[in-house]
Amino acid sequence: MNRRAAPIRAAVCAALLALSGAAGAQDPQFSQSFAAPQYLNPALTGNTDRHRVVLNHRVQWPGVQPGWTTSSFGYDHRLAGTRSGLGLHVLHDKAGRHGLYHTTVAGAYAHGIRLDRHKLLRFGVRAGWAMRGVDASGFLFADQIVREGAARTIETDLIERVTYMDMAAGAVYHTDRYWAGVSVGHLNRPDQSLFLHQEARLAMRTSVHGGYRFPLDGQHPDRSETRMTLAMHYKAQAKWDQLDIGGYIDHKRVAAGLWYRGLPVKAYAPGHGNSEAVIVMVGFETESRLRIAYSYDITISRLTMESGGAHELSLAYEWPQRTKGRRHAIVPCPKF
Secondary structure (H helix, E strand, O other): OOOHHHHHHHHHHHHHHHHHHOOOOOOOOOOHHHHHHHOHHHHHHOOEEEEEHHHHHHHOOOOOOHHHHHHEEEEEEEEEOOEEEEEEEEEEEEEOOEEEEEEEEEEEEEEEEEEEOOEEEEEEEEEEEEEEEEOHHOOHHHHHHHHHOOOOOOOOOOOOOEEEEEEEEEEEEOOOOEEEEEEEEOOOOOOOOOOOOOOOEEEEEEEEEEEEEEOOEEEEEEEOOEEEEEEEEEEEEEEEEEEEEEEEEEEOOEEEEEEEEEEOOOOEEEEOOEEEEEEEEEEEEEOOOEEEEEEEEEEEEOOOOHHHEEEEEEEEEEEEEEOOOOOOOOOOOOOO
């Protein structure tokens, strides 16, 4: 190894570890995972009778400055008269004021196959362009000190920005009451290294999710005004995995949910439990089909509430197709 480059690499690695290590180096996540359908599973693209726009924003651990922020934008729609859907998804994630940042712009396609009158299988793919980098102007390197406080480093081993293709695929099986899905991200395992002559392949990310929706007022689920949905979401990437399990109650235009995040049957280190958060959520849908939801992660790990938990907001709007078509089977996963 180049002697001159070694301390620089160590300094940058330490900074990046400080920014991303607490999160386990996993992909960004949303507590309201079903409110970010394209990010959850490309097979959910076009899972609506209407055009749909979705916005998500998450601020994690604001008490551990400078914290993490993740934002997402999605647009998708069903192709009239078909069981297919098209979508566009943009994700931006930043760790710290001068830390790692990541942006992905991707397109998605999904198609459904009807197995019988009540059962349908959907498949989806997503492909996009990703950019990952670090704002080096926020760090002070040894050569800058030697050169009497120079504005930028002259080291060439650090790559401030890399770009790569990223691909994902998924499938969902569902009826009008329950669903089960699986998706796999980073199928092509792109190289995201920020150092020359080094390789850092992005580990594939597996997501398994499902749930069951049932009325509480004795009506059919499509006509019920009070319904409960029980759901789960298991995520695994490299050596990291996690389980979200919980439920929602919808009454007319109001929704409330309670979730637990953790995997208590598995400890990553002796004496360290694997319970992370309890999540509370409230949501409201206007007469114009605008859905607004807010959730808060109550930290129950050893990080404690001094971390500030996590705040998350989602907005979704749907509007009708102009072309009339036959009734479209919708995956009954939560809208919030």
